[in-house]
Amino acid sequence: MRREMRRSLLGAVGLVVFGTVQLAAHPHKPGSSPDGHHSQAARAPDESRRAAAFHLDFFTDIARRCPLACQPRLITQSVLEHRFVSGAPDAPTLERLVSQRNELLDTLRKKLPWLSASWSSDRLAWDAPPGTLEVTERRPRYVVVEICNVTERVLQASVDAGTPDARVAHEIAPGASIPFLVAIQPTADRAQISVHGEQETRALELPVERVVAATLRVQLIDGESKRPVAGRVTVEPSDGRLRYAGPFVENRTFLEKPIVQLAPMRMVAVPFFYADGSCEVEVPPGRVQVRFERGFEHASIDQAVEVAAGERRDVTLASESLLDAKRSGWISGDTHIHWVTNAWNVDLPLADLALVQRAEGLRVANNLTLLHRNPDDAFVKPSQAPMGPVLRYCDSEYHLEMGEEYRNQNLYGHLCFLNLQWLVLPIGTGPQIAGDDSLDYPVNKTAILEAREQGGISIEAHGTGNNHELPLNAVHGLTDSLDQIDPEDYYRLLDCGFQLPLTNGSDHPARVAGCARAYVHIEGEFDYEKWIDGIRCGRTFTTSGPLVFLDVDGQGPGSVIVPDPDKRSQVRVRAISRFPLGRVQIVSNGEVLEEVETQARDATLECPLPLDTSRWVVARCSRNDRWNAIWDADVAHTGAIYSHPEGKPVFKPEAARAWISRMQSHARDILTRGRFANASQRSEATRYVEESIRRYRRMIELHDQARLNDGFQDQKDRLLIQAGFASSRTHAPEFLAACEEATTIAELQKLVEPLTLLRIHINPESRVKISVGAALETVVQHRTARFLVEVHNEARVQSRLQLRAMDQAGTPAVPAEWCALRLVENLVSTSYLTGQEHEWKLVEFRCSEVGHREVHVEAEAGQGTQDLGFRALADFVVHGIPRSEARPLVQQASP
Incomplete structure (x- = not known):
């Protein structure tokens, strides 16, 4: 009782x-x-x-x-x-x-051993005689002592066994009991457990038997090559308390991590340790459960052994591959690592990060430098190397890159800058980041533009938490990807027609490196520039365990499909995991099209793609009802595939209005909370919000408006938004002012001439002529660049415009395999001609080889026989250079 x-x-x-x-x-x-x-x-x-x-x-x-x-x-x-x-x-x-x-x-x-005792008015006694507790030499054993207050007064008590630093006081109501965690040291045959009341201390005695530890000598090998490999090891001995060994056994950063959902956060032990091929660990005699893990692409290997006191036992664990994702072009990476200690202000050796990459099966590690300054401390960390690849730890299998987290906590948000050549200064702004005397200036937009000029990408770092400018950056074409975002916010962005991928990063040392990661699809051999470009192009999924592969008619995430109404399109998902999958779902436009709930570890799901409307399609997997991989283990979510019947993307005005409401609140925060040196700085911040709101409102107005009815202002607004997705130069105040002042099509044509790659002229007889616009002289290998295509459509045709890049090296000409040229299908551009006499299209160009090459472009818009003066062919020469030679292309901005 x-x-x-x-x-x-x-x-x-x-x-x-x-x-x-x-x-x-x-x-x-x-x-x-x-x-x-x-x-x-x-x-x-x-x-x-x-x-x-x-x-x-x-x-x-x-x-x-x-x-x-x-x-x-x-x-x-x-x-x-x-x-x-x-x-x-x-x-x-x-x-x-x-x-x-x-x-x-x-x-x-x-x-755990769970013992109970009662505190009465005159004594403290065990409720039942405790048995002898076995304690291994050199290690304490933890027991739970539950104290029941059988008096009529509140008892304030704490419990220890000779370690007062661990003492915590609790109130125990009359008739109630609470447990205390107590460490029993292997120093005597009887342990004295002291219970400290308000006015007196009473003691309990616990018989102790000291036992000699056994030693496990663990070897980790690859199941195919039989060579030693690094991995995670979990050792659960007979007393339940996990044991640790390996090269980092004395480093608390590898042993503890915070529970980041708690405020203030509390440190807890990491339940595994890293070993580089082998380790020795002492355990008490009895049954020992050993687990070996190598990231998400290998099965979790478990083995139980019985060991006797003093025994030295060899255990060999061989990893088993579930899937070689790299062979299929899928490369894992953590977008957000700070390789520092748990205190954040001390660097860790990069050699240790390289070991962790291999143990975690993490192909790409982005080590981000940040600034933090407060009255007690100031630092710029990590600082082991300059921006760019750390070549000592880069090879055909793994890549370690220095990047930057640019932060403003007060107003704007945090951004991950990857693929940089140098730090974007000032690294951080505003209170809580750069010091209480710091300004919320320059605005984050300025930093994004500088990162873009270096060939970098900008990732919104923490979902929509404090990232108040995510919707602003998205509508200006300045967001390359989304980290740690909740699915509902992601879907709201997709509902506005944005094509944004999902990535993920651990934010180590807040979490274990690689606990949440992105998989990015590339073509051919592994290369970091390809990996970055895969993010730009949306070919991603994010996961904390399962591998989830989505395709529609063979096209993966990031693809835009213009479906044939006479052809049935099929959505297919394959999910693979080390553990039972739970629910696997296909979601489109916020609705579940198909799902399965399973305890299997490999599942395939298929369904037809409805062609009734424009759609985005994603797949997701979870063992619970949460779908964000940063907060839960064994969750995966793909980026979207887009279905645009007749070139029309998804657009829901209510989603745009929700973002407008958020931006209006942000504008009020700038006015009431922002810290600026003068009115001009504050005005710059508010103008960015106001222009973003205007663009969302124009998107709503233009959504249902027939393009044939576009007036000049409509054309100008469309071009302004398009240009923002083409080049960072179009965000300069001079460009925006010139666009605003333009009153004729000719002025707009001249304004965007430096961004215009091709000009298409369709004469009244619907015959097509193509010519080269701005010279495309130098491009970086594997880096997608965007340009404008100017269309003069005298025939007002509304067919689909098609461009092909051909290789004339052979006879006849064949599609060029060394480059890709495609018209962009998104909320601001489509391959379908609208019937307007003047319009612009976005086009992407990507070169996979270095050196000078001639590109032969063919254009088609449903034209008939060509006149001699109308040639639907154009040639231009490009010079492809590797990333390592790209530095001279951009001049570093002055601090």
Whole structure:
């Protein structure tokens, strides 16, 4: 009866913790995880919230000091307890919270020795004689001592076994009991457990038997080559507490990570360690469970062994490949690593990162430098190397690149700049980042443009958390990808016609490197420039475990399909995972087209693609009802494939209005919270918001308007938006002013002439003539560049314009394999001619070889027999250079 009473009180009540260890070191605070459950936690009874507060401390204390195989459950439950205590909108219901809490407590009773004692008015005694506790030499053993207060007064108590630094005081109500985690040292035959009340200390004795440890000598090999390889190792011995070894066993950055959903964050133990081919680990005698992992493309290998005291046992674990993603062109990478200690202000050796890459199966690691300055500290870290590749750790299998996280916390948001040649200064702006005396200037847009001029890409770093300028950057064509974004926000961007990929990064040291990553599809041999260009082109999926491959009629993420109404299109998804998949879904325009729920580890899902309307299509996989890979393990989400019947993208005015509302709030923040040196700086920030809102409103107005009815202002607005997606130069104030002042088509043609690659003239008889515009002299190998195509359509035809790049080296000419030329199909450009006499199209050009080559372009718009004066052919010469020679193309801006 007493045990049942205690369990009820422990599960539902608990009491306030007066002191606990709360460690956190993080220069910024990502948002909290979505949970999908709503409750009235803010109005929960005080006793229930006190119970949640206690269990938050109890579970995180175990997770930090005594890591167990159930570590993920401890962390998940801690987050739920925290949400309930704080009254978060996504807090669980009390019923769900208590149910999951009691399930976890039952698991802990099986994992740890769980002893109970009662504190009465005159004594402290065990409820039942405890057995002898085996403790391995040189290592403490953790037990849980549950103290029941059988007096009529509140008892304030703490418990230790000779380690007062671990002592935490708790209030125990009359008739209630709470557990304490206690470390028993292997120093004597009897351990004294001290229970400290307010006025006296009482002691319990626990018989102890010291035992000699066994030693496991673990070898990690590749299952095919039989060669030693690096990997993650988890060792769970007979006493339940995980053991650690390997090259980083003394480095706390590899042993602990924060629970970033908690505020303030708390450190907990990482449940594995890295080994470079082999390791030795001491364990108590008995059954030992060993696990070997090598990233997401290899099966998790588990082996159980029985060891005797003093035994030295050899264990060889061979990895098994699930899928060679690289062979299929899919390259994994972490977009957001800071290779520093948990304190953030000390570099870690890059050789260690190279080892972690191999252990995690992480092909690309982007090590981002950031600025952080506060009254206690100031640093620019990591700083192991200049921007660009760290060649010592780059080969045909792995790549380590220095990049930058450019941050403003107060107003604009955080950006990951990849593929840089030099740091974009000032690296960070505004309070909380660059110091309380720092200005929110220059605006982030300025930094994005400089990164673009270097050939870099800009990734929105933390979803929509503090990234208030994501919708602004998107409509100006300045967002290359999205990290850590919630699916609902991603879908809202897709509903505006934007074509944006998903990527992901761990934000190490906030999390383990590679825990969430992007897979990017490339053609041919592995090359970092190809990987970056794959992101530009949208060929990605993001994952914290499963590999999810989506295609429509053989076309993958980033592709735009103009479906044939007479042909049936098929959507296909294949999902592969080390663990049971859970739910696999095909989602289009916010609706689930097809799904399967399965415990299998390899599943295929197919369905026809409806052709009733324009669509975006994604695939996703999860073992729960959450779909963001940064917050949960074993979640994957692909970038989108786009179906544009007659060249029309998805556009939902209500989605655009939602972003307008967000931008209006952002404008108010700039006026009320922004820190600027003068009115001109503030005006620059607000003008960017105002112009972005104007563009969204014009998109809504132009959405249903027939293009044949476009007036000059409509044409000018379309061109202005198109030009922003073509070149960073079009964001310069001089260009914007000239565009605003233009009153004729001729003035617009002259303004965008430097961006115009080709001119198409369709005469009244519908015959096509093509000529070269601006000279395309030098391009960077594997880097997609965008230009404009000017169309003068005297015949007002509305057919589809087609361009082909041909190679004249042979006879007859054949499609060029060394370059790609395609008209862009997106919200601002389509291959379909609108019937307007004057319009512009976006075109992409990509060169895969170096040297001088001649491009032969053919154009077709449904024309008939050509007159001699109308030649639907044009030639131009390009000079392809490798990335390593691209530096002289751009001059570094002055600080």
